[in-house]
Amino acid sequence: MKRLAVIASLVALLALPSLAMAKADLVIATDAPPKSMNPQAYSSDANYSYMSNFFDGLLQRKDGKLAPALATAWERIDALTWKFTLRKGVKFSNGNDFNAEDVKFTFERMKDPKYSRFLNFGNAIADIETPDAYTVIFKTVKPVPWFAETMHQNFIVDKESSLTRDDGDYNTHPIGTGAYIFDEWVKGSYVRMHANPNYWEGEPKYKTVEIRPIVEEATRFAALAGHQVDIVNGVPLTLADRIAKMPNVEMIQRPARRCIYLTVSNKPGTPFADKRVRQALAYAINEDEIIDKVMQGKATKASQIPDKATVGYNADIKRIEYNPEKAKQLLAEAGYADGFEITIAGPNDRYINDEKIAEAVAKYMAKIGLKVKLDVKPKSIFFDETAEFKHPFYLIGWFDGSYDFGRSAEKLLHTWDKEKGMGAYNGAVYSNPAIDDLIVKSSSIVDLAERDKALQNINAMVMEDVAWIPLHYQQDLYAVAKGKNIKFNPRPDRWIVVKEIQ
Amino acid sequence: MASYILRRVLQGLLVLMAVSFICFCLFRFTGDPVLMLAGKYATQEEREMVRHAYGLDQPTYVQYFKFIGGALHGDFGKSYVSQVDALDTILERFPATFELAMVAMSISFIVGVGLGIVVSIRPKGALAQVFMSGSLLGISMPTFLTGILLVMVCSVWLEILPAFGRGDTVQLGAWRTGLLTVDGWKHIILPALTLSSYQLAVMMRLTRAGMREVMGEEYIKTAWAKGLSPTKVILKHALRNVLIPVVTIAGLSFGELIAFSIVTETIFQWPGMGNLLLTSIFETDQPIIVTYIMLAACIILFINILVDLLYAVLNPKIRYS
Numbered sequence: 001m002k003r004l005a006v007i008a009s010l011v012a013l014l015a016l017p018s019l020a021m022a023k024a025d026l027v028i029a030t031d032a033p034p035k036s037m038n039p040q041a042y043s044s045d046a047n048y049s050y051m052s053n054f055f056d057g058l059l060q061r062k063d064g065k066l067a068p069a070l071a072t073a074w075e076r077i078d079a080l081t082w083k084f085t086l087r088k089g090v091k092f093s094n095g096n097d098f099n100a101e102d103v104k105f106t107f108e109r110m111k112d113p114k115y116s117r118f119l120n121f122g123n124a125i126a127d128i129e130t131p132d133a134y135t136v137i138f139k140t141v142k143p144v145p146w147f148a149e150t151m152h153q154n155f156i157v158d159k160e161s162s163l164t165r166d167d168g169d170y171n172t173h174p175i176g177t178g179a180y181i182f183d184e185w186v187k188g189s190y191v192r193m194h195a196n197p198n199y200w201e202g203e204p205k206y207k208t209v210e211i212r213p214i215v216e217e218a219t220r221f222a223a224l225a226g227h228q229v230d231i232v233n234g235v236p237l238t239l240a241d242r243i244a245k246m247p248n249v250e251m252i253q254r255p256a257r258r259c260i261y262l263t264v265s266n267k268p269g270t271p272f273a274d275k276r277v278r279q280a281l282a283y284a285i286n287e288d289e290i291i292d293k294v295m296q297g298k299a300t301k302a303s304q305i306p307d308k309a310t311v312g313y314n315a316d317i318k319r320i321e322y323n324p325e326k327a328k329q330l331l332a333e334a335g336y337a338d339g340f341e342i343t344i345a346g347p348n349d350r351y352i353n354d355e356k357i358a359e360a361v362a363k364y365m366a367k368i369g370l371k372v373k374l375d376v377k378p379k380s381i382f383f384d385e386t387a388e389f390k391h392p393f394y395l396i397g398w399f400d401g402s403y404d405f406g407r408s409a410e411k412l413l414h415t416w417d418k419e420k421g422m423g424a425y426n427g428a429v430y431s432n433p434a435i436d437d438l439i440v441k442s443s444s445i446v447d448l449a450e451r452d453k454a455l456q457n458i459n460a461m462v463m464e465d466v467a468w469i470p471l472h473y474q475q476d477l478y479a480v481a482k483g484k485n486i487k488f489n490p491r492p493d494r495w496i497v498v499k500e501i502q
Numbered sequence: 503m504a505s506y507i508l509r510r511v512l513q514g515l516l517v518l519m520a521v522s523f524i525c526f527c528l529f530r531f532t533g534d535p536v537l538m539l540a541g542k543y544a545t546q547e548e549r550e551m552v553r554h555a556y557g558l559d560q561p562t563y564v565q566y567f568k569f570i571g572g573a574l575h576g577d578f579g580k581s582y583v584s585q586v587d588a589l590d591t592i593l594e595r596f597p598a599t600f601e602l603a604m605v606a607m608s609i610s611f612i613v614g615v616g617l618g619i620v621v622s623i624r625p626k627g628a629l630a631q632v633f634m635s636g637s638l639l640g641i642s643m644p645t646f647l648t649g650i651l652l653v654m655v656c657s658v659w660l661e662i663l664p665a666f667g668r669g670d671t672v673q674l675g676a677w678r679t680g681l682l683t684v685d686g687w688k689h690i691i692l693p694a695l696t697l698s699s700y701q702l703a704v705m706m707r708l709t710r711a712g713m714r715e716v717m718g719e720e721y722i723k724t725a726w727a728k729g730l731s732p733t734k735v736i737l738k739h740a741l742r743n744v745l746i747p748v749v750t751i752a753g754l755s756f757g758e759l760i761a762f763s764i765v766t767e768t769i770f771q772w773p774g775m776g777n778l779l780l781t782s783i784f785e786t787d788q789p790i791i792v793t794y795i796m797l798a799a800c801i802i803l804f805i806n807i808l809v810d811l812l813y814a815v816l817n818p819k820i821r822y823s
Contacts, residue, residue, distance in 0.1 A: 033781060036584045043541050113555040114585070117541035119548040168586045187594065188773030188781075189667055214666055214771045215781070218650055222665035225658040349784075380786050384534055421545035 024192065024210040026486070028496055029220050031234030033213035034191060037174040037182070039155035040109065040116045045401070048153050049495040050211065053193060054093075055155030055176030058084050058103065058136075059148060064309040064403065064492055066148065070098065070156055070177065071136075079143040079444045080126075084151075086134040090200050092158040093181045100130035105159035107138070114167070120421065121150065143443040145451060146404035149311070153401055179204045179499035188213070193498075204499040211496070224249060224479055231488055233496065235477035237296050237352060243479050252478040254490045255300045257307045257399035260351055262344075262361065262469040263412070265392035265428040271342075272392055276334040278466035281393075282320040283327035284368045285361060291472055294356045298477065302470035304463055305398060305408065309492060311448075312405025312455030317463050319470070327368045339369035345386075346395030347379040352474050358395050386427030389416075394428065397474070401493065405455045409439045413462055430467040507807065514803040521799045522573070522792070526566050529788045535582050538786060556582075573796070579789040583782075588789040592775055592797060597677050598668055599767070599774030603759040605681075605694040610701035611752055615745075617702075618709025619736060625714065633706065640703030649696040649769040656692055664689050666771035693770040697763055701755055705748060712744030746816050753809035761798035 032046030039051040052060075058071035071084040090098040109115050110122025127139040140147060158175050165173075174182050179201065180193040190212045195204050212229065214220040217236040223229045225246065235243055235251065244251045264281065265272045272278060291299045303319035306312050331337060344362050348355035355376045362372045375391070376382075385391060400408045415431040416423035422436075435458060442454040462468065480488050487502040540552040553559045557568070572579060578588040617637075621630040657665035669689035671680045680686030716722060717740060725735045764776035771777070775794065782790040 035785070038585070041585065042583065113539070113548075113552045117539070119541055119551070120544050123548065167580075168590070171585045186668075186671075186773060187591070188771070188777045212667065212771075216768050216771060219653065219666045219769055219771055222653045222657045226661050226665050228664055228666070380784065384537060387537060418546045421547070424545060 024208045026206040026209045026231070026498070026501065027229045028209070028211045028231045028498070029214045029223050029229040029233075030211060030496065031213070031215060031217075031220065033188065033215065034185070036171050037185060038115060038171045039157065039174070039176070040106075040118055041171060043117050043153075043401075045494050048401075048493075049497075050191060051155050051174070051176075052178070052495050052497045053180040053209075053211075053499070054174040054178040054182050055157070056090075056178055057152045057154050057156065058086075059151040061152045061403075061491070061493070066152070069152070070103075071151070074148050074151075076145075076148070076446050077137075079446060080140050082138045082140070082147050084136045084138075086136065087200060088134055090177050091198060092161075092175055092177050093196065094158065094161055094175050096158050096160055098156070098158075098177055099133040100136050101133075102156055102159045103136045104128045104130055105162065106154070106156045109157070109162070110154075115170075118154070121154070145443050145445065146311075146402040146407045149402040149404045149407075180209065199499070201499065205502055206498060209498050224481070227481070230481045230484060230486060231496070231501075232479045233476070233490075233494065235479050237298055237477075240296070240298065240477055248482050249479050250482050252480060252488070252490055253298065254476045254478070254492070255307075256474040256476045256494065257309065257492045258351070258397045258474045259302050259305045259307065259399060260299075260354075260357065260395065260397045260471045260474060261302065261305055262393065262395055262471065263428045263430070264467060264469065265430055266432070266465075266467065267392060267429050270392060271334070271336055271340045274334040275466060276330040277336065278469075279320065280327040280330040280334070280368065281365070282466055282469045283323045283330065284364045285469065285471070286322040286364060287319075287471055288322065290357060290360050294353050294360055295472065295475075298475045299352075299472040300475065302472050304459055304470055305412075305468055306405045306459065307399065307473060307492070310400060310403050310405050310408075311452050312409075312459050314456040314459045314463075317460055320466070324364075324368055331368060337369075339371055341371045341373070342393060343373040343375050343391070344393055344395065345375040345377075345382065345391040347382040348376040350379040350382075351397045354395065354397075357471065361395065386425075389427055389429050392428050395471075396427075399493075405459055406439070406442055406451070409435075409455070409458055409462075410443075413458075413467065414439050428467075432462075432465060432467070435461055435465075507811075510807045510810070514800075514807070517803060518796065518799055519570075522570065522796055523566065525792050525795045526569065527562065529792065530562050535786050535788055539582055569792070578793040578796070581782075581787050581790050583785050583787045583790075588793040589797075591790060592778065592794055595773060595775045595778050597679060598772060599760055599763060599776060601679060601681055602690060602693055602697060602763060602767070602772060602774060603756060605690050606697035606701070606759060606763075607752065607756050609694055610698035610705050611748075613698075614702040614705025615709045615741075615748060618706040619713060619741065621706065622710045622713035622717070623736070625710075634710075637703035637706050640699045641707075643699065645696060645700065645765045646769055648699045649693070649766055652692045652696055653769070663692050665692070668773055693766050693772050696769070697759060697766045701752075701759075704751060704755075708748050708751060709744055712747060713740060716740045716743055742816070746813065749812055749816060750809055753805055753812065757802040757805035760801055 034050040035042040035047050039055050056069045058069060059066050060069040070087055070090060072087050073085040075083055077083055086100060092098060107125055107128055110118045113119060116122055124140050124144050125138055126141045129137040155176065161175055162170060172185060179196055179199045181196050183192040183194055185191045190210050192210050195207045197203050214223055220232055221239050224232045243249060264278050267273060287301055291297060291301060304314060304317045342365055344358055346354055346358040358374060358376050362374045365372045410422055411425040413426060414422040414436050416426050438458050442451060445451040445454055476490060476494055478490050480486055536549050536553050536558060539556065540549045557565060580586060581588050581591055617633050621633050624630055653665045656663040667689060668680045669685035670683040671678050671686060672682045680690060722735060722740055725739050763774060764780055767774045767776035768780055779794050
């Protein structure tokens with residue numbers, strides 16, 4: 001027994017010096033863990049956020065605008081053709097050169113369900129040509145006007161090494177061209193990385209960085225209070241006031257892109273088929289009160305689904321303001337003076353205070369004389385149900401990673417069409433042939449200004465027809481440790497791109 | 503003895519089969535992984551493609567036998583989310599959970615039994631009263647509250663112990679340990695205390711009850727009469743008998759600690775199996791969940807057998823034949 005103790009302490013002594021690993025220059029605590037280190041394995045902002053540090057896309061977003069990254073120039077040649085000119089002299093973190101073959105490989109791999117959660121995007125590409133090592137020409141199956149708009153989230157992998165590595169390795173050890181080079185991922189604990197000295201945009205400021213996912217809100221707050229982390233995202237509303245008062249912390253509030261809204265069916269045979277009913281629902285909701293009471297002031301009123309940064313945002317759209325009298329009158333006109341039964345569905349673990357918002361909406365519906373049922377449940381079940389078109393009226397949130405309302409319209413608004421892959425997210429089953437037609441037409445418009453106009457028109461039409469009742473844009477709350485001179489400007493998409501932190 | 507062990511192992515295998523079948527059936531009805539696997543914009547057609555690629559279009563019983571066949575070869579399939587081997591993913595987390603459970607168990611066993619003895623010697627003393635009411639608190643307070651309170655006091659106010667994570671670790675072959683570094687010990691204290699609080703109170707009360715009963719027995723009186731030293735009487739004669747139920751409870755709850763330290767691991771962001779299970783549930787990552795439950799069942803069965811054997815060692819009167 002004694003001998004064992006001696007051996008154990010010897011081992012401990014030997015091991016200790018090797019642990020003198022310097023604390024990272026910057027420690028970031030986030031509210032979501034990475035799912036995979038394969039950049040095509042998961043299409044969530046949380047995962048993109050991690051990937052954006054190890055990988056580059058052909059393009060990137062700076063202040064929401066498209067900017068060159070691995071491609072220096074891009075153009076839409078015709079409705080189906082996109083051409084990208086690649087940057088020269090870029091290397092992957094394993095030393096391999098970056099060229100057109102890597103781009104081709106990356107996008108072709110997107111069609112493989114074993115590696116990709118971007119099947120839809122991958123399958124939209126018909127053909128990839130590489131006339132020379134630094135030019136890539138994409139042909140799409142049908143017009144994809146937002147093709148370039150998604151290039152900031154399609155991260156390029158190294159062809160040579162990817163072909164030979166086994167899946168486990170490929171999914172846990174990223175090799176990219178990014179500003180940071182991957183060191184270690186201890187699942188559930190941290191992702192550690194160091195600055196890429198040869199990064200094409202110049203070496204980033206922080207040399208060693210640790211991103212620590214801390215899912216539990218109270219623990220994330222404690223880590224901040226205990227000076228263990230420098231930047232925290234997802235500050236919970238309930239703690240916002242207390243954190244704002246902490247002397248060593250600066251809180252940053254930023255309107256997010258995500259719009260929380262109610263989506264309404266217009267299926268014939270239901271009360272919702274009458275536009276006056278849909279209007280009445282919109283008039284019944286006191287959004288100011290929701291923002292004030294439920295969101296504690298930390299939200300921005302919305303008049304439409306896309307946010308200002310999105311192509312297709314229409315500044316002229318006015319919100320249907322709170323007016324319960326008008327709501328009752330419209331219901332009476334539609335022949336529902338005595339109300340009808342209505343179920344409001346929604347998730348209870350997806351958006352900020354989602355269940356409470358749904359409860360508030362239910363109360364407003366009851367106030368105009370409807371018989372309300374509330375049906376909120378975990379997102380894993382709820383989203384399945386919307387995919388099966390189970391709910392004609394539900395609360396949901398949305399923002400388009402492509403910054404293009406055209407794509408949103410195709411997914412959310414177009415009548416469901418299995419063959420064409422349209423309306424896959426139109427869970428409430430809204431259908432308007434005139435709008436369908438305009439959506440399809442808009443996708444072939446090459447000129448950006450013209451396209452913007454067409455999309456704004458669609459946006460105005462759908463708001464006029466009340467397919468959606470927008471509630472508010474969420475606000476993101478961040479906290480940054482004071483006194484370390486960290487200049488952190490949160491992005492509207494919630495990604496934490498470490499090279500941007502000064 | 504050997505035949506007894508064999509019988510227990512066979513019983514265990516049957517239980518495992520039942521467990522695997524039940525959880526396999528359950529997951530047929532909780533969320534369709536295809537939605538997640540195909541990505542949010544996938545068309546119906548692409549979803550079918552994925553369903554086929556992952557063999558999810560086959561009838562449940564075919565999938566089940568495939569799973570069992572694989573499991574017999576140590577292949578539990580791959581995580582839907584990360585595409586990494588499910589068993590590897592869980593085993594990678596095992597050291598963290600095991601160490602946490604070990605430390606928690608040691609704390610509750612040593613401190614619990616120790617306090618139990620102290621309390622039983624002077625049951626009316628002020629100290630005993632304090633400990634006894636403290637133990638009531640330990641039993642009735644939910645784990646998450648204990649954890650959050652400890653974090654509030656030790657990490658936020660006093661700033662003496664870290665609130666989350668495992669700290670520095672050392673790789674010893676396949677085992678990644680945090681018990682060989684100062685930082686690692688600092689990190690383990692709070693979660694281990696949280697995890698042990700309930701057990702500690704139970705141990706203490708059990709020891710106390712047992713001690714009070716035994717101390718009145720004839721053979722203890724004889725021991726006192728023989729003039730043996732108090733340590734000898736209490737530790738050797740009395741405690742040995744008291745320990746049997748205590749060890750049973752300790753052993754059984756150790757299995758539970760390993761398998762279900764979910765709450766504590768979540769509060770402290772401890773990178774263990776409980777933490778993984780919870781994330782996997784949120785992600786409907788079925789291979790991980792099923793593998794986890796199987797593994798948990800294995801651990802608990804194994805420990806149950808071990809406890810029974812330990813019984814025999816502690817009390818030679820018990821014979822299995």
